[in-house]
Amino acid sequence: MSVLVFAENWDGKFKKLSFELVSYASKVAEMINSSVSVLSIGNVDKSELEKLGKYGAKKITNISNDSLKTLDSQVYTSVIADIAAKENAKIIVLSNNNTGKSIAPRLSVRLKAGIGSGVSKLPVSINPFVVYKKVYSGNAYANVQIKSDIKILTLAQNSFELIETTNNASIENVSLQIDNSSIKTQIRDVQKQTGKILLTDAEIVVSGGRGMKSSDNWKPLEELASLLSGATACSRPVSDEGWRPHDEHTGQTGKIIAPNLYIAIGISGATQHLAGVSSSKYIVAINNDKGAPIFEAAQYGIVGDALKVLPKLVEAVKEIKGK
């Protein structure tokens, strides 16, 4: 019996969310007196795989196969289902990111396993198996019972702390025959930005709204993000106006993020915006309207003109960071 984690890699490297998944699975495994098996698909070297052991993985199955370079949800589902059977997995844990979302529901049907999606906490109880999850876009939470024998959980990013152990994992390299005609997804082109902290990975996010007045005013906001090693984001009107690219839009229909610190500058905080950022651990709001709903979500607030307060904030951060 095991708790199986599917650990995705990015150009052969894991990232914080991979370790969050293994840490989470280790705690779940403790609850059901079981151990953690990890499946890694792709070209990942041994020292990188060993890192997963530090967070509690007992066994790592490593599958490196050129046919798996393209994410085809059907093929990946077959591979994960095979390993789940081999490892006698009772619980399968994936990330709630785009990759996890494209595979977990297929696994659910394939294995007739109920799914708890976007969980951010350990299961509430094991028997019955109940998980706690966000519903109504963060306006409520629900306790959901999973009735099937096998359970699938997808973990929300940046919601579970890393737990280091003294454990070492055993690594098994498995080679697979994959019929290339089964791969239906064909990639024509990849367009990727490099060297930028991804919004979904960032622990600090500095975000601008309509109160920033124009796309010309973003320099200090970018500077603040860079001083804090964070990412930049924006509200929907800003991306609709074309002041900032669409991939920066955080909110219900944009990106849903959960950084440690979210600094909202000139954002009033409509329900739809808060739905994307309400899981942030701390929210700082700077807005000239004291009645703006963003102050109900924020722990720290400054009532003032965004364009006047922002440069002062940049200076204050520079001072404290000794730059």
Place this chain on the structure above:
Amino acid sequence: MKILVCISNVPDTTTKVKFVDNNKKLDVTGIQWIINPWDELSLTRALELKDDAANKIQSVTVAHVGPVSSEPTIRKALAIGADDAIRINSEPKDAYFVAAQLAEIIKIEKFDMVLCGIESSDYNGSNVGSMIAEFLGYPSVSAISGLKIENGQAIINREIDGGKEIVTIPAPFIGIVQKGIAKEPRIAAMRGIMAARTKPVKVVEPANVESLTEMVNFELPKPRTACKFIDPENVKQLVEMLQNEAKVI
């Protein structure tokens, strides 16, 4: 080419939700019901594709799993421009149940392209689209932010971490759609609203499928601690608080 758009009936996204019956049920008093925002974008894109005759799209159908009370939302989709609708007459029990019902319909009616929103704004599961694909053994692409047709072939933008991929996939397939697929949801014109009244809505009884999950109860989020206000002339104090009190920088 025949397109199906799966739609979900959800409370307006500005609704302050409340619960009744020991927090087991949503209090529906005064709730304005809408087409799930991502499904509405999918429908908009499907109709945009149909507007271009070169794409040779025969019809855009919407399908919904829900009781008779969700008919107004189906009519809204017809008013926006869908040609016809199928309603599977059942409460949507869980994602597995809903996907199984939709898969049954697709098996019978045969669509070339099925579009689903990436999540519904009520249960935020992101499950139904990929589940349908697995029930049918169809290929699927998730996180679609762009979709066009070239020589009868779908060309898709798939969002990945820090960028996008341009992918192709053979029909029939399931496309799971996110923001970016259409600029703004299409709004029903008066002519569309009139036409919607007479468009066909086929009502189908549900297949016998179990659900794998069950809502136990709901909770409202704990109120956040009151905001601490800092004087705009003393921004340094904020930075100190973030460093020493919140310990986040």
